Amino acid sequence: MGRFRNVRQNLQDCECGGVDRSRGARPVRRRAGRSGRRLYPPVDARPGCRDRRAAFRRTGRSGPGCRRSGVSRRRPALRTFARRPVVSPSLRPPAAVRRRLDRAAAARTRRPPPLSGVRPVTLYGLARPALFRIDAETAHGLTLKALATGLVPACVPADPRLAVNRLGLAFPNPIGIAAGFDKNGEVPDAILRIGFGFAEVGTVTPQPQAGNPKPRVFRLPRDRAVINRLGFNNQGHAALRARLIDRRGRGGIVGVNIGANKDTVDRAADYVAGIEAFADLASYFTVNISSPNTVGLRDLQARAALGDLLARTLAARDDAATRHGRRVPVLLKIAPDLDAHGLEDVAAEALDKKVDGIIVSNTTLSREHLVEPAARETGGLSGRPLFLRSTAMLARMRLMVGPDMVLVGVGGVDSAETAFAKITAGADLVQIYTGLVYEGPGLVRSILDGLARQVRRDRLGSIAEAVGSEARRWAEAAG
Ligand SMILES: Cc1cc2nc3c(=O)[nH]c(=O)nc-3n(C[C@H](O)[C@H](O)[C@H](O)COP(=O)(O)O)c2cc1C
Numbered sequence: 001m002g003r004f005r006n007v008r009q010n011l012q013d014c015e016c017g018g019v020d021r022s023r024g025a026r027p028v029r030r031r032a033g034r035s036g037r038r039l040y041p042p043v044d045a046r047p048g049c050r051d052r053r054a055a056f057r058r059t060g061r062s063g064p065g066c067r068r069s070g071v072s073r074r075r076p077a078l079r080t081f082a083r084r085p086v087v088s089p090s091l092r093p094p095a096a097v098r099r100r101l102d103r104a105a106a107a108r109t110r111r112p113p114p115l116s117g118v119r120p121v122t123l124y125g126l127a128r129p130a131l132f133r134i135d136a137e138t139a140h141g142l143t144l145k146a147l148a149t150g151l152v153p154a155c156v157p158a159d160p161r162l163a164v165n166r167l168g169l170a171f172p173n174p175i176g177i178a179a180g181f182d183k184n185g186e187v188p189d190a191i192l193r194i195g196f197g198f199a200e201v202g203t204v205t206p207q208p209q210a211g212n213p214k215p216r217v218f219r220l221p222r223d224r225a226v227i228n229r230l231g232f233n234n235q236g237h238a239a240l241r242a243r244l245i246d247r248r249g250r251g252g253i254v255g256v257n258i259g260a261n262k263d264t265v266d267r268a269a270d271y272v273a274g275i276e277a278f279a280d281l282a283s284y285f286t287v288n289i290s291s292p293n294t295v296g297l298r299d300l301q302a303r304a305a306l307g308d309l310l311a312r313t314l315a316a317r318d319d320a321a322t323r324h325g326r327r328v329p330v331l332l333k334i335a336p337d338l339d340a341h342g343l344e345d346v347a348a349e350a351l352d353k354k355v356d357g358i359i360v361s362n363t364t365l366s367r368e369h370l371v372e373p374a375a376r377e378t379g380g381l382s383g384r385p386l387f388l389r390s391t392a393m394l395a396r397m398r399l400m401v402g403p404d405m406v407l408v409g410v411g412g413v414d415s416a417e418t419a420f421a422k423i424t425a426g427a428d429l430v431q432i433y434t435g436l437v438y439e440g441p442g443l444v445r446s447i448l449d450g451l452a453r454q455v456r457r458d459r460l461g462s463i464a465e466a467v468g469s470e471a472r473r474w475a476e477a478a479g
Contacts, residue, residue, distance in 0.1 A: 124441060
């Protein structure tokens with residue numbers, strides 16, 4: 001409770017001036033050729049802007065009555081955020097302290113480093129054009145093979161203030177790989193070695209299945225997005241189980257994301273089978289009912305169906321806990337396309353059934369603001385265009401479920417700034433997939449370094465202190 005009281009206090013204390021006008025937070029001129037993408041709503045939102053949708057429209061134009069005289073009305077590109085020393089308004093120190101800090105900062109000649117740091121030229125950056133000429137799914141297969149060689153450089157441990165203790169697990173840092181990257185559990189140890197605080201394998205179904213016909217994964221480079229309609233292609237429970245047995249004793253947090261076969265007659269029974277198959281191996285379970293690529297799967301989010309599914313799944317978990325002597329936390333992964341009612345229903349059922357956590361969110365069916373022709377492809381959209389939608393939904397979920405339930409923020413994270421925004425919107429933990437496609441494995445290190453800088457800058461004892469500090473403003477950003 002204490003943590004949320006702090007958050008509420010932060011929200012009450014927050015200066016609603018929106019943009020941090022302190023040194024270094026001057027409006028940044030947009031670079032030629034860059035899109036007029038907006039800053040995160042909590043930073044960009046201004047009081048008096050009744051029309052929130054207008055306030056957050058991507059065109060870079062303010063709504064009526066929302067102008068700030070003397071300030072450029074052009075919105076800076078998302079990446080320009082990295083060049084400014086941003087401290088979220090609700091976490092800023094009091095004015096007197098701030099003045100002292102400003103004076104000290106002015107005495108220094110160089111600007112504080114941006115959250116994301118300077119992006120070095122990386123091997124991945126050099127290889128990416130060649131990789132992008134290959135079909136996306138084939139390229140992903142090559143990436144998995146490269147990781148499986150084990151010849152991946154180990155990442156130095158993250159700042160201890162990034163450690164997170166939730167779900168009864170000690171996460172060395174809050175950044176994890178999202179489901180779908182390693183569906184069959186081939187490379188969880190390589191993923192942990194490159195710096196991720198946890199890995200989620202799957203989605204795995206009881207029986208192996210081929211998924212939809214190829215091609216079924218499409219890059220949208222100018223949108224920094226991916227569309228996939230894989231359809232739960234995976235090798236099934238037995239293959240994943242064998243691999244997890246092989247790595248037993250190696251440590252590290254490895255969650256198992258479970259799903260249902262396409263042609264199953266009793267979907268809930270497939271989830272129960274997933275719990276039974278991995279209860280002695282999984283660090284946590286994710287019940288994935290939000291993939292748009294299995295017809296009817298998302299219907300499990302409707303209240304009655306969800307109540308039944310959760311009751312059966314959690315009962316199976318409790319039975320298995322008695323057998324194996326370990327209670328595995330169960331998280332629910334939801335779609336970003338739920339309407340307000342749907343979201344309330346999910347929150348109510350999750351609280352009622354005492355689910356351990358919620359992952360917000362899976363891919364979206366929405367196709368707003370995309371420029372690439374591949375936007376016409378059927379499937380779930382991930383990456384940068386999902387960021388605002390999924391983050392606003394995460395914040396609304398945080399306000400609905402309160403401080404105790406674990407929330408995992410996923411969707412469009414591709415920098416330290418976007419990762420930190422998820423945390424301030426309410427995420428205890430953050431996951432990434434599409435960001436890796438565009439930024440490469442070095443993204444993990446750069447996010448961890450940026451978060452460590454933010455923690456130092458905001459004088460936080462732990463990253464957990466920032467969780468939900470901007471939830472209300474993010475929730476409002478949803479309109
Ligand atoms: C190619 C691809 C495959 C995915 N497969 C799964 C999956 O099997 N299970 C699942 O829960 N989510 C799956 N996802 C969704 C991701 O886990 C994540 O929720 C989503 O992509 C949003 O995060 P991002 O914007 O960082 O990619 C997949 C995403 C992509 C791009």
